[in-house]
Amino acid sequence: MEYKDYYQTLGVAKTASEDEIKKAYRKLVRKYHPDVSKEANAQQKTQELNEAYGVLGDAEKRAAYDDLGRGHHYREGQQFRPPPDWGRTHGGGGGFGGMDSDFFADLFANLGGGRRRQAPPRKGDDSHASIAIDVMDSYQGASRNITVYVTEADGYRSERTLTVNIPKGISAGQQLRLSGQGQGGAGGPGDLYLEVEFRPHSRYRVEGRDVYASVPVTPWELALGGEIEVNTPSGKLTVNVPAGSQTGRKLRLRGRGLPAREAGDLYLLLEVVLPPATSEKGRAVYEAMARDLAFNPRAGD
Template sequence: MDYKDYYKELGVDKSASEADIKKAYRKLVRKYHPDVSKETDADQRTKALNEAYGVLGDAEKRAAYDDLGRQQSAQGGPGAGGGFRPPPDWGAGFESSGVDDNDFFADLFAHVGGRRRANSNFQMQGEDSHAAISIALRDSYHGATRTIVMRVPEADAQGRVVTRERTLEVTIPKGVTEGQQLRMKGQGNPGSGGAPAGDLYLEIRFEQDPRYRVEGRDVFETVPVTPWEAALGGAIDVPTPSGTVSVTVPPESQTGRKLRLKGRGIPASEPGDLYLLLEVVLPPARDDKARALYQTMAREMAFNPRQKLGA
């Protein structure tokens, strides 16, 4: 079987502590998770990271793996003799895995698994898992329920790591912000020997919407207005994530003017504000009547918006 350098896969030294290994794994698995990453090899990288952490994150597996590493080094390093050669007593006292000898991880998993089967009292809580979930901005205002499908690794009856799909119902609480993590207790990776599963952490992402921009708890919404609404002022109705509101446009408003609606941002424990950004939109001059109106304005108003530029 070919030797795999799991320490290199996680970017840690062989002397790394359990906490350092866990930290490195979490950082990389967030980066390459297929539901988040845009990398073309994200799925393969995630599988490789899960495989590496499945060994290095387990004290017993890591010890067996380190034994393999020392033996591999004694044989001249990677590739010596056409691959890694297990020590003569590697299989002594362990059950056969029934897997291909070229599958390094499966063989290692089966080897340690045999040791665990001999010790029926072995228990280990499952690892936490991480994923991202995209929601509409209005879901943060009102709360929602979403169904997600997770791909989770687990060991089959032969000790090989396989991936299965799991469907979960997720409750989106009112006031959730982008980047916030929702904890789903017991929905992470399964434990060993009857130990409880880890937790699932879902990172909130807002779906792209050209009408809105979000900064923390504050929301910015672009609101189109007519030239006469901007020039003369008046009340207008504006649809917002929390519902339609009536606002007053001040006279002589220009594109870019900002109207603040206090407390109408994301309704967190400390609500943010909603900022309406006015955008003056001109009626199209598609017919003779419209063009005549524009020509009258040009004659009667004699307005030069570039005067301050010296033109």
């Protein structure tokens, strides 16, 4: 049988750290997951990724695998035959079961007694998906229903409706783990990982744990300053606008961002809104301003 280069399967270097291997696996398994991938070989690719991560993601298995590769210089596609002393030097398999491929079985089988040890039932694959939430869901916490499709242990594909609890203070990119809601397997189902993303909002924008909100203001509120009441994701607040402010000015409210253990900040972006000059009185006011203020914002250009 052919030797398998698990590092090549995950697209990482042989010196990759545990975290780099985990990130590469998660990225690829999301890409090729049969529920979302349009690749014809998505199922096979997912199985290969799971097998590679099953070895490289376990420190003991990885060490034994690396030792074999260094000592016998195997390459991807090369015919593989475990060395005669493999069963003695590596404890005759010592708990390395659990993978389906012949290569893995021969790599970690009980060679010392001439018999492969029976692998325990394999747990189902983990599922990966995304869930879109509103900014306010992170401020207040929420509960959302989602529909997922999974393959049960008997091969039957089923639809599940799940209730997902959105914890207060969650950020984009964080994952919610739903235990036992992944793909089915003889050893039990895998888990479902939901990556959080925020829906676009007309007024709010999230960067990390900081939130940016546009606040419409009148020309006199900018020029004269004073207190104004604004709507924020956590409710109405009264803030002070410094006199002489210009449109685009940012007012920072510490700790008013996403309410995590280390809360972010809320930035209010002041945007002037001009009253319409559609009435005779409105036009008269603008004419008086043009005459009395004699202001030219392009004078310095």
